Amino acid sequence: SFDIRMTPGLSVSHIIGPASQSDSNTDAVDHCLMSGTQDDFTFSIFYDVKQLLVTDCVYFQFVVQFINAKNEKVFRIVTARSFVTDSLGKLCSSLNDKVLSVLLAKRFVLAARKAAVIETSSVISRLDNLVGKLFELFKNEEVPGIDLSLRDVPRMMFLLRRGPLLGPILQHSDDIDYCRCFFLQAPFKTCLRFIDPPLCRIQSGDVVPLPLEDLALQSNSVLLLDHHTEILIWQGREVGEQEDRLLSVANDLAIQRAENRFPRPYIMQFKERSSMARWLLCRLVPSHKDSKEMQLQSFPELSQLSETEYQA
Structure with missing residues (x-):
């Protein structure tokens, strides 16, 4: 008890x-x-x-x-x-943005599971209203530093909105409910992996963490996304001579991460522009719509591209 x-x-x-x-x-x-x-x-x-x-x-x-x-x-x-405390600033500065994001996510996922399928949109609407209130709070000059203590919460809520727990990913309702039930009972680190799954690029002898954005989809790369219940391996069309070796490293890494995990995650591998690539694309922030200055903050290597290559 x-x-x-x-x-x-x-x-x-x-x-x-x-x-x-x-x-x-x-x-x-x-x-x-x-x-x-x-x-x-x-x-x-x-x-x-x-x-x-x-x-x-x-x-x-x-x-x-x-x-x-x-x-x-x-x-x-x-x-x-x-x-x-009666100070909003002190209260917000004492919060951990990761813990707060997971707790908020569990409240919204629980509400979505209790609601009928057609009413899930109302849960997402409440989530959008919450993010809007956070941005209004960030503008409040009477609460200095709040945007620093809670700056990651809006991004985490955006990822929650796009992911398989609440997002518009086409899958069977039983699969959605399974993910929601698992998330509600999962420990903290597993919940973070559900909301903000780590994305990495497989390089020769190295694994490089990347922002969870669609600009990571470079044709000369092999990427791995660990979403806990699924591990996705994405292969670009122009990987070149190292293709077999990089894919072997990616598969070994996926098997290693899945080894002691229950339930055992699905390992899916697909190529750029294939129909299965949507499994990865729908989980990424569409940063290709951002300004060039914002894109270079996350991916400084884009500055080495010519204007024609950049536009492509």
């Missing part, structure tokens, strides 16, 4: 993870039943502030009870403290 206690004035609004609701909740304790004690089990807990907190800090206590393999009853207790 899993008990949650907190300072009066706070209440749990959502618990997302492998747990079921219990009827023994009280005003002081939120009680739920865990489905297991695996190391990678993750719970996302959301709180509401129900009244004015006249205190310098609030406390949260988590109590886990389970029976181990020796039939012994085990208790684990964790107590955490969080400081209280």
